[in-house]
């Protein structure tokens with residue numbers, strides 16, 4: 001009889017301990033958001049990209065830069081580059097693309113046409129290379145020149161093809177791609193139908209063997225999905241811990257009632 005009393009006291013203690021521990025355990029999950037973790041220092045304001053500087057050191061893109069400066073389009077583009085909400089995507093042909101352009105010539109263009117040609121190489125929004133998969137579905141895409149000045153994009157398994165009717169070329173490298181400014185090198189000068197008409201001469205000789213393209217755009221979605229899966233797996237594991245804890249306290253109870261039967 002004395003033993004039984006002692007056992008009841010003991011098992012009551014065990015029960016109390018386990019329920020209070022359980023209560024603490026149950027309370028603990030909401031506490032992390034409440035606890036004041038040091039807020040990360042605010043990211044430094046992004047330096048504005050200086051397009052003039054960027055285009056003078058990369059490339060060489062001197063011919064294109066000269067056109068941008070003489071038409072004052074560089075100011076429009078720099079303004080857009082400073083606009084961190086929308087940003088800018090610019091396609092830049094190398095000097096060689098201009099020197100190898102025989103017909104049609106740019107020398108006969110009016111100042112207004114030359115300006116439109118420059119703006120035709122820009123999109124008034126920042127697009128990462130990965131975004132071009134979507135842009136190819138949304139083509140034709142309005143350029144900075146507006147109106148009928150549109151470009152078609154095709155994502156050919158990571159290789160981005162750019163079409164203007166007169167010009168079919170591809171993005172051959174990324175010069176700069178950090179939101180809000182993307183600058184991509186293209187192999188040819190983009191010639192708009194809005195200037196040169198739709199009477200496009202038959203395709204010249206086929207393009208030389210394609211160069212190897214960087215596989216950079218493939219990284220982004222991968223990292224995203226990894227992040228998402230680690231996030232979703234953390235929730236079940238913490239609830240599992242609670243379940244297993246209550247199972248353990250249940251076992252303690254079962255064990256003590258088994259002892260009671262024996263006594």
Ligand SMILES: *[C@@H]1O[C@H](CO)[C@@H](O)[C@H](O)[C@H]1NC(C)=O
Nearest residue numbers: 049050051052053054056078
């Ligand atoms: C951009 O760079 C060019 C060339 O380095 C320089 O002349 C110009 O002052 C710079 N513009 C700004 C706004 O910093």
Ligand SMILES: *[C@@H]1O[C@H](CO)[C@@H](O)[C@H](O)[C@H]1NC(C)=O
Nearest residue numbers: 047048075076078079080082
């Ligand atoms: C762009 O931002 C830079 C740096 O803040 C500034 O010096 C420049 O004048 C701005 N240019 C335009 C066109 O807004």
Ligand SMILES: *[C@@H]1O[C@H](CO)[C@@H](O)[C@H](O)[C@H]1NC(C)=O
Nearest residue numbers: 102103104105106107108109
């Ligand atoms: C440029 O204009 C001149 C005179 O109008 C003409 O003779 C020449 O063929 C034109 N060049 C091109 C490439 O259209």
Ligand SMILES: *[C@@H]1O[C@H](CO)[C@@H](O)[C@H](O)[C@H]1NC(C)=O
Nearest residue numbers: 130131132133134135137138
């Ligand atoms: C890409 O296209 C899909 C379907 O058209 C759309 O739901 C998604 O928002 C687009 N993403 C971007 C970044 O525009």
Ligand SMILES: *[C@@H]1O[C@H](CO)[C@@H](O)[C@H](O)[C@H]1NC(C)=O
Nearest residue numbers: 139140151152163164165166
């Ligand atoms: C762009 O794509 C549209 C729709 O696919 C097509 O109708 C148009 O002819 C294309 N334009 C050029 C310049 O390739």
